[in-house]
Each structure stands twice: as C-alpha cells, then as structure tokens.
Amino acid sequence: MAQTTKYNMVKEKITDWITTGKVQPGEKIYSENELGKIFGVSRHTIRQAIGDLVHEGWLYREQGAGTFVSNQQVRSSESALSYPPLQRTKNIGVITTHISDYIFPSIIKGIESHLTNQGYSLTFACTDNDIKKEKQCLQTMLDRNIDGLIVEPTKSNTFNPNIQLYLELEQNKIPYIMINQFYSQLSPPYLVVNDEHGGFISTEHLIKLGHKKIIGLFKTDDLQGINRMKGFIQAYKTYSIPFFPEMIINYSTENEVTYPIERLAEIFETTTRPTAIVCYNDELAIQVINYLRTLNLSIPEHISIIGYDDSFLTEASEVKLSSITHPKMEMGLEAAKWIIDAVEKKGILPPSVVYNPKLVLRNSTAPCLNNL
Template identity: 70%
Template sequence: MAQKTKYNMVKEKITEWITSGKVQPGEKIYSENELVKMFGVSRHTIRQAVGDLVHEGWLYREQGAGTFCSNKMLNTKTEPENLSSVRSLSTNGKNIGVITTYISDYIFPNIIKGIESYLTAQGYSLTFACTDNNVEKEKQCLQTMLSRNIDGLIVEPTKSSNYNPNIHYYLELEQNNIPYLMINQFYSQLMPPHIIMNDEHGGFIATEHLINLGHEKIIGLFKTDDLQGVNRMQGFIRAFREHSLPFFPDMVITYSTEDKDSKLMDELQEIFASEKQPTAIVCYNDQLALQVIFMLRELGLSVPQDVSIVGYDDSSLAEATDVKLTSVTHPKMDMGIEAAKWIVAAVENSGSNSYSKVYEPELVVRNSTALLEKSHQ
C-alpha cells in the first residue's frame, strides 16, 4: 500500500509541474536518477509513474535524449477542443493543416515533431487538430481547416477500416487544388497519396518470433476499426498458416476504440481464468502491451517467465518499465519529415496526386519474450 502511495505522489507532483507551467511543452524533465533522489523512492516506482504519464500523454520520450513535457496543455479553448495552432514565423504566408487521431499521446508527438521541424524550417505555419478517432470530430476538424484556407493538409485517417462519411470534404480539397497526404493509413475509396507501414508484415514478424521461440498457443489482440489493426491481424494469421500451426478458439480478440479499456481486458481475464492459458500474446501496440503486463501482474503472472509479450511501434513505452518490450518498429519522426517534404513539394510545385511510400518494419527484441519452457508446453 505504501508503494502505491509513493507512486501516486510522484505522478501527482510531476503533473503539477506541467499544469502549473513549471515544466513547459518540449522541455526535458529530470532524469530517472534525479527523480529517485528527489522523491526518495525506488527506480521501479519512478519508471511506473513516468511510464503512466507517457501513456496518458503528459510526457513523451526520445531515445537517447530523455523524457519531455508534451503539448497536452496547449489545446486552446477558443477553438474546438480538438484544435490547436502553432504559429511559427511564417516567411511565405502559407499554412499547412495537420490532422491526427491524437496529438499529445503515445507516438504522435514524435510524428508531429518530424512534421513541424521540416515545415517551420521552410517558413510554413501549422494548424494542428486531433479527431480522437471519432468521425464526427474529424468532420469538425476538416470544416475548420477548410475555413482557414490552408494550403495543404497532412491527415491520419479516422476509423480507417470503415466507410468514412467525410469523403466529400477531401473531394472539396481536390476541387480547390489543395494537396493532401494521408499517413499511417488511407481511405481506400479515395486512393490518395499516402505514407504507411507494411502492417501485415509487422504482424507476421511479431508472431513468427514467438513461434520460433516454441510458442504455439499465442493470442492476438487487435483493434479493428483501424486498418492498421486489421492488417496486423492478417499477418498474425499468416504466420500460423505458414508454420502449419493449428488454429484454436479465442486466438484472436478484437476491439474498437470505444471498448479497449473494458471489454478487451474482461475477455482477456476470462481466458487466463480458464485452464487453457496462452503462453504468448501479440498486442496491437505498445500501449496495450503495457496494460496487459499490468493485468498479468495482478493475476500473479510474470513476463516473460509465464507469458511472452510482443508490442508494436517501438515507442518510448517499450522501455518505460522494468520489463522491456519486444516491439515492431514504426518510423515516427521520419514519417513526419517525409510527409512534410511531400506536402511542401506539392504546394510549391502543384505536385502529382499519385504518391505512396511503404515502410518495412523490423522487430526489436528485448526481454518481454523468451523461449517457451518445457513445463508450459
């Protein structure tokens, strides 16, 4: 109980630094060693508290550089809640809109940092918006962007595996000769210029890694209202087929944006309460992988001794706790820079609408996965 109190104390104090303005967006916070000394708590408590604040979007990590305050507090209340502006020194009077599903959460600060670093260097101003993966909010964002007479738009699709009712806004952009580029996924109805990951291959290599470690009873957890999750699930299933492994009930658990925190964990707990426990889990992303690790701890299970876990995106969360996640890479900042380069070229040269770039993922192996012990077979 005392440990939990210390953990909450650390979280509340760091959050207070951010909300009071003591730590500004983009500013580095104290190192892990400094925080340990400052609060007089264990390294594990600091890692758990900081990891949670990263997960909640208050902080973000950059490998080799440290932990930084995110721009969670910057969303202006004079606009819709999901819109904020970055007013750079615009030397050419041109403004680029950027719409993502989230802004200050998870891998998005790094994607946005890549976009912003290139565009501001080219003298562009930016307007950011987020949809929270909600189609109605996407509609509001698009309406606002059009009313601001943006010169170009970088957008991450909302609920990309479903039909999108906002298609006509994108067609309006085309009619007005405003170039737009989609990242992470794209609406198949439009076939727009896009920069994406080969998520099917990512799901495959994550699963094959576990199969090569001797695991056969592997569960896949996939978000299916986004195409990324659908494609990762396809790769998961392909790995079973290519290795001639039998399929079994409940090997795939799917969820949507709205029910990831309740329905998914309830289903997973039911499976672990049964006699047929899996020995490994492939997770849709690192955020989910951390939730699963915390749930398994509550059940008295250890990672990787009892269950091996693979995440996806190789985010800062992959190294946020004492269990370091094996995870599939995502280009993050590089994707942001590439998107910014394309949109500038399209704005300045009236570029072609036929463009696609696909990043090939790799697996970063850490200590959340291990050889299956014979006692578990």
C-alpha cells in the same frame, strides 16, 4: 465551443497588443509556454492561434529565435515604397487521431520541425478517432483556406461519411497525404507501415521460440489493426500451427480502455492459458503486463509478450518490451517534405511510401517451456 472561444480570445488579445502598440513591429512576443500560462490555455491552443496570426501576416517566425511582430501596422500608414508587400505565409493543416500521447508527439515533431524551418505555418486538429470530430476538423481546414493537409484517417476500416470533404479538397486543388493508414475509397497518396509484415514477424518470432498457443489482441476499426491481425493469422498458416477459438481478441476505439483486458481475463479463467501474446501496440502490451502481474505471472518465464511501435513505453518498466518498429520522426519529416513538394509543384504529387518494420528484441520473449 469552449475550445473555439479560448482560441479566438488568444488571437484577439495578441492582435490588440499589436494594434495598441503594446508590442512594436520587430519585437519578440512571449513563448508558447509563457502565452499558455498568461491565458490559461493549452499549448495546442496557443500554437493554433500563433499559426493563424503568422498566416494572416501579424507575426513572423525566425528559426531558433522566436516569434516576432511584423511591420503590417507600419505599412498601413507609410509609403508602400518603404517596405516590400507582405507575403502570405502558406499554411499546412495537420489532423491526427490523437495529439498529446503515445507516438503522436514524435510524428508531429517531425512534421513541425521541417515545415517551420521552411517558413510554413501549421494548423493542428485532433479527431480522437471520432468520425463527427473529423468532419469538424476538415471543415475548419477548408474554412481557413489551407494550402495542404497531412491527415491520419479516422476509423479507416469502415466507410467514412466525410469522403465528400476530401473530394472538396481535391476539387479545390489542395493536396493532402494520409499517414499510418488511408481510405481505400479515395486511393490517396500515403505514408504507411507494412503492418501485415509487422504482425507476421512478431508472431513468427514466437513460433520459432516454440510457442503454439499465441493470442493476438487487435484494434479492428482501423486498418493498422486489421493488417496486423492479417499478418498474425498468416504466420499461423505459414507454420501450420493449429487454430483455436480464443486466439484473437478484437476491440474498437469505444471499448479499448477496458474490453481487451476483461476478455483476456475471461480466457485465463476458463481455458488453458496462452504461452505468448501479440499486442496491437505497446500501450496495450503494458496493460497486459500489469494484468499478468495481478496473477503473479512472470514475463517472459510464464508468458512471452510482443508490442508494436517501438515506443518509449518499451523501456518504461522492468520488463523491457520486444516490439515492432514504427518510423515516427521519419514519417513526420517525410510527410512534411511530401506536402511542400505537392504545394510548390502544383499538380505533381510525389509517390506514396511504405515502410518495412523490424522486430526489436528485448527481454519480454523467451523460449516456450510449456505447450500443454
């Protein structure tokens, strides 16, 4: 509720500036950073408010120059022949599970750069990987009469009770594309990484280095984690590596902060330690590295580690993390191009895309010296 109040406050204040003449048609308004400081709200809130005002015709954007007041108020009092009619700016909704950390800013940057260059406004929303929040986000997008939607599904490995809202988008002929994962119940168009292959090649690399006791840590309420785990298991089968009880640690969004490391600690205390660890993503890999430091274990001398997503975190510490690539900026750019094609070519949907990831080697993996 507080977020909605702040958002409306920003919109109302800017429209008040325009209607009272504080800012004139053609005049540039403050930047997003400046507006955030003036109103004491996040840049995300400012971006949403500005996007709506562009969508409604109060403002317009010029690439590389800024945001300006339109001639809307002048037109209401002067001859319609003096000015061409305002054209409604098309608005694209973007829903992600997270918005401000890890790989998501790069994806969003790719989306935003192309859409704004093409004259589209954007409405952003974030679900925090929560089904109820996703419902609110979808309803907001429908209420704002968006022209298209780019969405990262929430908890894609479980049945989604919000399917009806996606069907409503289809019924209203609003195209949407899913990124990173998708709801199989809908068979939607998507842009995804071949995560099963990513899980396979990371595990295969460790096996070829002589590792046989490899633990996999996977988030399993999203299809990404499930598919990465499938690749992990397939590598074991392909190379006839013996399975063992503690080889997989599963966790969910609700317990992702503490459970994986707590479970890993139990394994280290009660059984023979693994010689290598495959992590769901780079974020988790850094947590694992920090935990291993408390045990005075060196990487990769004592234990090899591989992350996933090839994010900025791979270079964040003295341990340079081997990782699987994720086409962050490229995916965002392709999603933007896809949604524009779908909006402008009514009824014709471009094909889905599956990216094949690669293994980027740094110094967090090494040949196994102990296979006891």
